[in-house]
Amino acid sequence: MTQTKIAVIGGSGIYEIDGLENAEWVTVETPWGNPSDQILTGSLDGIEMAFLPRHGRGHVHSPTEVPYRANIDALKRLGVTDVISVSACGSFREHMAPGDFVIVDQFIDRTFAREKSFFGTGCVAHVSVAHPTCPRLSDACETAGKTAGITVHRGGTYLAMEGPQFSSLAESKMYREHWGCDVIGMTNMPEAKLAREAELCYASIAMVTDYDSWHPDHGEVDVTAIIATLTGNAEKGRALVKGLPAVLGAERAPCPHGCDRALEYAILTAPEKRDPALLAKLDAVAGRVL
Numbered sequence: 001m002t003q004t005k006i007a008v009i010g011g012s013g014i015y016e017i018d019g020l021e022n023a024e025w026v027t028v029e030t031p032w033g034n035p036s037d038q039i040l041t042g043s044l045d046g047i048e049m050a051f052l053p054r055h056g057r058g059h060v061h062s063p064t065e066v067p068y069r070a071n072i073d074a075l076k077r078l079g080v081t082d083v084i085s086v087s088a089c090g091s092f093r094e095h096m097a098p099g100d101f102v103i104v105d106q107f108i109d110r111t112f113a114r115e116k117s118f119f120g121t122g123c124v125a126h127v128s129v130a131h132p133t134c135p136r137l138s139d140a141c142e143t144a145g146k147t148a149g150i151t152v153h154r155g156g157t158y159l160a161m162e163g164p165q166f167s168s169l170a171e172s173k174m175y176r177e178h179w180g181c182d183v184i185g186m187t188n189m190p191e192a193k194l195a196r197e198a199e200l201c202y203a204s205i206a207m208v209t210d211y212d213s214w215h216p217d218h219g220e221v222d223v224t225a226i227i228a229t230l231t232g233n234a235e236k237g238r239a240l241v242k243g244l245p246a247v248l249g250a251e252r253a254p255c256p257h258g259c260d261r262a263l264e265y266a267i268l269t270a271p272e273k274r275d276p277a278l279l280a281k282l283d284a285v286a287g288r289v290l
């Protein structure tokens with residue numbers, strides 16, 4: 001048994017959380033550069049928490065420029081066990097309406113201008129992301145969300161696009177009609193892949209803010225309307241986060257799905273061929289197996 005430490009990565013419109021005991025913004029340095037911002041640490045119902053605003057306070061980083069590797073490394077370095085991503089998203093499904101939460105379980109990664117791995121020349125590793133989110137942590141999010149009275153959809157495929165522009169109508173229709181996607185956003189990839197490499201359980205709560213551009217009864221995506229919907233939902237998000245400690249508990253059994261052992265057989269580079277400089281950078285992420 002280990003101690004649960006929950007991190008919340010807050011997306012657009014979510015730049016802090018309240019209610020933490022002993023709340024303190026801390027600076028975390030990583031070998032991958034600076035995280036998006038300082039990290040707010042504290043506790044909630046006796047469970048250690050960390051909060052990181054993905055775009056930084058004041059919304060400084062674009063989806064392409066979010067320092068995803070530094071963010072995940074920093075959370076690992078702080079001893080986080082479980083990462084909950086909270087994001088704004090567009091919906092491709094009529095019944096996934098603005099204001100609803102979708103607990104995403106699959107991704108199609110269309111991003112192309114981001115560093116997607118901690119590994120590379122000098123230490124090559126291949127982890128599975130067949131199931132990129134953690135079912136145990138997703139269960140906890142679903143329970144906490146429903147307890148808070150939120151309309152929660154369990155399961156959904158998230159199209160991760162590069163951005164920063166929203167999709168064209170043709171893209172929106174293709175993702176919805178031919179690719180079977182349910183929601184769209186710009187940030188959950190490579191975040192989810194990196195969390196898996198860092199052996200962190202990862203769950204994604206996508207808060208629907210709009211119908212992207214496919215819906216005949218709704219206009220084009222408008223960032224002002226997105227933020228207005230998000231602001232209206234902030235209380236729901238806070239209620240969900242407040243319910244998580246009670247659902248997860250302080251004592252943490254190993255992940256039944258193996259998220260916390262993802263690197264067990266993943267590293268291919270022979271020990272004598274490994275690059276000491278890269279190994280040094282991997283101290284937090286892969287220290288358990290190196």
Ligand SMILES: CSC[C@H]1O[C@H](OP(=O)(O)O)[C@H](O)[C@@H]1O
Nearest residue numbers: 011012063087088185186187226
């Ligand atoms: C504010 S509209 C587009 C922006 O919002 C989402 O950010 P996040 O996932 O961090 O909530 C979306 O992915 C885009 O980055």
Ligand SMILES: Nc1ncnc2[nH]cnc12
Nearest residue numbers: 088089090184185186212
């Ligand atoms: N329609 C949309 N496309 C991409 N990212 C989004 N974030 C919120 N709504 C979005």
